Amino acid sequence: xxCDSIYKNKGxxxxxxxxxxxxxxxxxxxxxxxxxxxxxxNKISVLVKDSIFSKVQKIEFEDYNNDNIKxxxxxxxxxxxxxxxxxxxxxxxxTNNFTKVKGFEKIKNPTYNSKYKIIESHVVSGTNWAAxxxxxxxxxxxxxxxxxxxxxxxxxxxxxxxxxxxxETR
Numbered sequence: 245x246x247c248d249s250i251y252k253n254k255g256x257x258x259x260x261x262x263x264x265x266x267x268x269x270x271x272x273x274x275x276x277x278x279x280x281x282x283x284x285x286n287k288i289s290v291l292v293k294d295s296i297f298s299k300v301q302k303i304e305f306e307d308y309n310n311d312n313i314k315x316x317x318x319x320x321x322x323x324x325x326x327x328x329x330x331x332x333x334x335x336x337x338x339t340n341n342f343t344k345v346k347g348f349e350k351i352k353n354p355t356y357n358s359k360y361k362i363i364e365s366h367v368v369s370g371t372n373w374a375a376x377x378x379x380x381x382x383x384x385x386x387x388x389x390x391x392x393x394x395x396x397x398x399x400x401x402x403x404x405x406x407x408x409x410x411x412e413t414r
Contacts, residue, residue, distance in 0.1 A: 250305050250314050254340065255283040256291070260301050260318065273297050278318065280333070280342055292342050296331050297321065308345075308356045308363070309334050309379060316342065320349045325368045327352035334382065347384035351377055360407055366393060374403070376410055387413070 247256040257280070264275040280292040298318050305314035313335050320329040332348040335341075348354070352367045354377075363377040363384075372393040378385045387410055391402040 245303065247305075251335070257281050257283065258303065258316065260298065260303065262298075262301060276301065276318075278331075278333075280316075282340070291340075292333060292344070294331075294344060298331070304330070306356060307358070308332055310356075310358055310361055311335075311337065313337055323352070327367050327369070330354065334379070343382050345379055345382050345384060348379075351375075351384065360410065362387075362410060374406075376406060 245258045247254075247258055250256075259277075259279045259281075261277045261279070262275060263277065274295040274297055276296050276298045278292060278294045278296055279290065282289050282291055296318065297320055299321055300319050302319040304317040304319075306317060307313060308315045308317075315335050316333040317330040318333075320331055322328050329349050329352055332345040332354075333342040334345060336343065351363060351365045354363050354365055356362075357364050361378070363379070365375045365377065367373050367375070373390050374393045375390045376387040378387070387406075389406045389409065391399065391406055393399050
């Protein structure tokens, strides 16, 4: 997949090569090879070569480090309630490279909240809940705050309280 529309004039190409469809994706199993290359002046450089697990091999591009440049998300697993997890590779425009975020694949249904520069996880289960994370040095930092998401005014109050606590810890 050529990524020219995302990384303009960078010659970046992403390939996800599946080598085993039958794995379930637990216990650190791998079923794909991710290769990100760059072609400049007829020279091809490998930026990333990583063995990962991706059940459906869905690739998304979203900004997760607030630099206004999209990063690469590759679907990892989906649990019984369709809570998806992803592998995340942050793009660094200064080095023109990608770095995998360790532990990101454990966050279910991640979304980036650019206002507070945090990652929110909204999990669908017997009791729906939300949790909050931040990326520090290419690793996931868990704020260890979980709130029950029942859609009520109580949830809204607990959400505001969680955001205030996170803002105070910076």
